[in-house]
Amino acid sequence: MKKTVTALTLALGMLIPFTTFAKNNVVVVATGGTIAGAGASSTNSATYTAAKVPVDALLNAVPQIQNLANVTGVQAMQVASESITDKELLSLARQVNDLLKKPDVNGVVITHGTDTLEETAFFLNLVVHSDKPIVVVGSMRPGTALSADGPLNLYSAVALAADDSAKGKGTFVLMNDDIFSARDVTKAINIHTNAFASQWGALGSLIEGKTYWFRNTSKRHNKNSEFNIENIQGDSLPLVQIVYGSGNMLPDAYTAYAKAGAKAIIHAGTGNGSVANYIVPTLNQLQQQGVQIIRSSRVPQGFVLRNAEQPDDKYGWVVAHDLNPQKAKLLAALALTKTKDAKEIQRIFWDY
Numbered sequence: 001m002k003k004t005v006t007a008l009t010l011a012l013g014m015l016i017p018f019t020t021f022a023k024n025n026v027v028v029v030a031t032g033g034t035i036a037g038a039g040a041s042s043t044n045s046a047t048y049t050a051a052k053v054p055v056d057a058l059l060n061a062v063p064q065i066q067n068l069a070n071v072t073g074v075q076a077m078q079v080a081s082e083s084i085t086d087k088e089l090l091s092l093a094r095q096v097n098d099l100l101k102k103p104d105v106n107g108v109v110i111t112h113g114t115d116t117l118e119e120t121a122f123f124l125n126l127v128v129h130s131d132k133p134i135v136v137v138g139s140m141r142p143g144t145a146l147s148a149d150g151p152l153n154l155y156s157a158v159a160l161a162a163d164d165s166a167k168g169k170g171t172f173v174l175m176n177d178d179i180f181s182a183r184d185v186t187k188a189i190n191i192h193t194n195a196f197a198s199q200w201g202a203l204g205s206l207i208e209g210k211t212y213w214f215r216n217t218s219k220r221h222n223k224n225s226e227f228n229i230e231n232i233q234g235d236s237l238p239l240v241q242i243v244y245g246s247g248n249m250l251p252d253a254y255t256a257y258a259k260a261g262a263k264a265i266i267h268a269g270t271g272n273g274s275v276a277n278y279i280v281p282t283l284n285q286l287q288q289q290g291v292q293i294i295r296s297s298r299v300p301q302g303f304v305l306r307n308a309e310q311p312d313d314k315y316g317w318v319v320a321h322d323l324n325p326q327k328a329k330l331l332a333a334l335a336l337t338k339t340k341d342a343k344e345i346q347r348i349f350w351d352y
């Protein structure tokens with residue numbers, strides 16, 4: 001009996017080191033932004049050139065990530081994110097989708113400029129059919145700055161992408177220790193390291209390489225999405241544009257976008273997505289011409305109520321629910337790859 005127990009203990013002891021050190025494989029896909037930025041001096045935390053540092057230098061600057069996972073890098077592009085168009089967005093989504101289909105890739109991190117980071121993350125959340133972790137990460141300060149936030153953000157993003165507990169929870173944005181859902185995160189402050197926020201709160205925290213979960217997203221995403229990057233051809237989406245609401249507006253922006261080929265216009269209205277009474281006729285005319293009108297709000301929190309101050313049913317308009325104008329624009333473009341029916345588009349805005 002004693003000999004059997006000893007042999008079993010020895011065998012288990014031999015196994016533990018292998019099971020403990022079986023690291024996941026994470027690919028870092030670099031696109032540019034401030035996380036790849038460089039300033040003239042260490043005190044330039046806001047004055048710098050984005051999209052300068054290549055992916056290998058980003059990874060070499062944080063050697064500790066190799067303790068978390070087997071990490072490799074690819075340079076998908078090197079741009080400031082405000083300059084990303086449908087072409088780059090679709091190409092990136094295809095690249096991420098292809099990587100995640102590989103059995104030896106367990107998760108993907110995308111390093112990205114923070115300006116349109118939320119849009120890229122939301123798009124990946126809608127079109128990449130994988131339950132493997134997809135983590136989009138950026139930084140507010142270049143790596144050359146004192147107290148640069150990029151290295152720790154990258155370390156945390158790799159930890160999240162390597163964590164099996166992150167599977168099936170949607171696409172993430174990792175910034176400043178917070179794990180956000182790609183769906184409802186937004187860049188709320190344009191100069192501080194705690195730049196990103198969600199009115200519904202973070203999904204969890206990532207501290208010292210460990211994940212702490214507090215909630216899940218309740219909306220459709222990734223494998224449960226009716227949209228799939230593999231079914232989207234070409235390098236552009238149906239054209240959708242945004243008009244920012246304010247006092248004393250002119251209708252010209254709406255009509256000019258329609259003339260330019262917009263298939264939907266996001267009205268980033270005041271308050272509850274309100275439309276000035278002198279603008280309503282233009283929107284109704286465009287709706288009747290086949291341009292879908294979608295009411296969002298310029299107000300950062302809350303959500304647009306249907307048929308509250310505007311008779312959406314009567315006009316055939318859609319409300320963007322709690323999606324901000326820039327996310328509503330992306331969802332509208334994807335919806336228009338499937339339907340032009342206002343009721344069906346509204347259903348899509350309830351579901352995602």
Ligand code: DGL
Pocket residue numbers: 032033034035050079080081082112113114115116138139140141
């Ligand atoms: N040009 C901005 C961008 O690439 C810099 C902002 C940043 O990455 O933090 O999004």
